Amino acid sequence: MSVDIFDKCKEFHIANDLKKAGVYPYFQRVESAQGPEITIDGKKKIVVCSNNYLGLANHPKVIEASCAAAKQYGTSGTGSRFLNGTNDLHEKVERKFAKLIGKEDAILFTTGHQSNLGALSALIGKGEVFITDKLDHASIMDGCRLSLGGELARFRHNNMGDLERQLQRYEDKGKLIVVDGIFSMEGDITNLPEIVKLAKKYNARVYVDEAHSLGVLGENGAGTGPHFGLQKDVDVVMATASKSLASIGGFIAGDKVIVDYIKHSARSLIFTASLPPACVGAIDMAIDLMIAEPERRKTLLKTSQKMKDEFQRMGYDTNLAQSPIIPLTIGDDKIVFQMWKMLFDEGIFTSPVVTPAVPEGQAIIRTSFMATHTDDHLNLILEKFRKIGKELGVIKG
Numbered sequence: 001m002s003v004d005i006f007d008k009c010k011e012f013h014i015a016n017d018l019k020k021a022g023v024y025p026y027f028q029r030v031e032s033a034q035g036p037e038i039t040i041d042g043k044k045k046i047v048v049c050s051n052n053y054l055g056l057a058n059h060p061k062v063i064e065a066s067c068a069a070a071k072q073y074g075t076s077g078t079g080s081r082f083l084n085g086t087n088d089l090h091e092k093v094e095r096k097f098a099k100l101i102g103k104e105d106a107i108l109f110t111t112g113h114q115s116n117l118g119a120l121s122a123l124i125g126k127g128e129v130f131i132t133d134k135l136d137h138a139s140i141m142d143g144c145r146l147s148l149g150g151e152l153a154r155f156r157h158n159n160m161g162d163l164e165r166q167l168q169r170y171e172d173k174g175k176l177i178v179v180d181g182i183f184s185m186e187g188d189i190t191n192l193p194e195i196v197k198l199a200k201k202y203n204a205r206v207y208v209d210e211a212h213s214l215g216v217l218g219e220n221g222a223g224t225g226p227h228f229g230l231q232k233d234v235d236v237v238m239a240t241a242s243k244s245l246a247s248i249g250g251f252i253a254g255d256k257v258i259v260d261y262i263k264h265s266a267r268s269l270i271f272t273a274s275l276p277p278a279c280v281g282a283i284d285m286a287i288d289l290m291i292a293e294p295e296r297r298k299t300l301l302k303t304s305q306k307m308k309d310e311f312q313r314m315g316y317d318t319n320l321a322q323s324p325i326i327p328l329t330i331g332d333d334k335i336v337f338q339m340w341k342m343l344f345d346e347g348i349f350t351s352p353v354v355t356p357a358v359p360e361g362q363a364i365i366r367t368s369f370m371a372t373h374t375d376d377h378l379n380l381i382l383e384k385f386r387k388i389g390k391e392l393g394v395i396k397g
């Protein structure tokens, strides 16, 4: 007799084990708006794990723009972008985004994840190759897997020698180098200057996922390409609206011909409903605020540097961190869950990252910072990390 496909569900025990041990960290129920402080179970927590880098997710003007868009256009796009679901607000933010980052055209998908799925699977097919950084985001890997017949080669994280070896291996094929601008777990910046040089040498195209770099790097927060002055050498820019832009949605930008091709080929755009007006209205205002208030980005970068320095001074290993994402290497999964819980009980909300997301024994507490953390927030975060790190023997007493 065949096995019941639900056996694996019944045997799945990891979540229950953590719950029984009282250290289950996932699916926390937030009872307030997202900001540097939130409420969970009636208790205040300082958030150190949000992607709300510029602190715009509960900005009055963003909320107002979101409500106004819902009032004008209703609550739903009621269909695919491809058919009846495109409105003039979608096209307005596409033009605004393309102008901000310096590309001819852009298309707005319903999520960032879907934009990687759709664009990557559309761009590479049989006889062509994705060349990805081993630490690229999961949505990039998913997009590569959905390609019909495209090959996948991966190079060691930010290792340009290894990238060159892969480019040589596939010298005769069409190639797309795909990297995160800022890596989502490590918090480091891709080596775009070298990537661009190698892409030219081996006739490859370049795709940069700006999910964590939009709003953080470059003039006006326009991302990694502008940060290095190399945007003209980035062929395709992907960005999410779920982080600095205080909403949800994903952009793909590039030359008109590329965007037009993706608009007519990306299954995750064509076969899903469009981004609802309230979300598009929020993006529209968040881009304006991002440009009008550069001090948010400056504060964010200052905070990130201060926190990295302070963590290091305490004896934490901040790994590759170069951005508002600061991963602290702790070691064993068990200690990370325990540390997460102790911090949580003291009012500090972080993210534990364990195997298989990181190699065994190298589990991290991932911290990330926002422009709206106050000095009081930051000092309290440091105080708790000092106290709990010592108690657990993660840092020296």
Ligand code: PMP
Pocket: 111, 112, 113, 114, 116, 137, 139, 180, 184, 209, 211, 212, 240, 241, 242, 243, 248, 249, 250
């Ligand atoms: N790319 C990267 C690098 C990400 O970190 C994420 C989400 N964390 C995504 C893509 C997907 O974006 P979204 O959550 O907006 O769908």
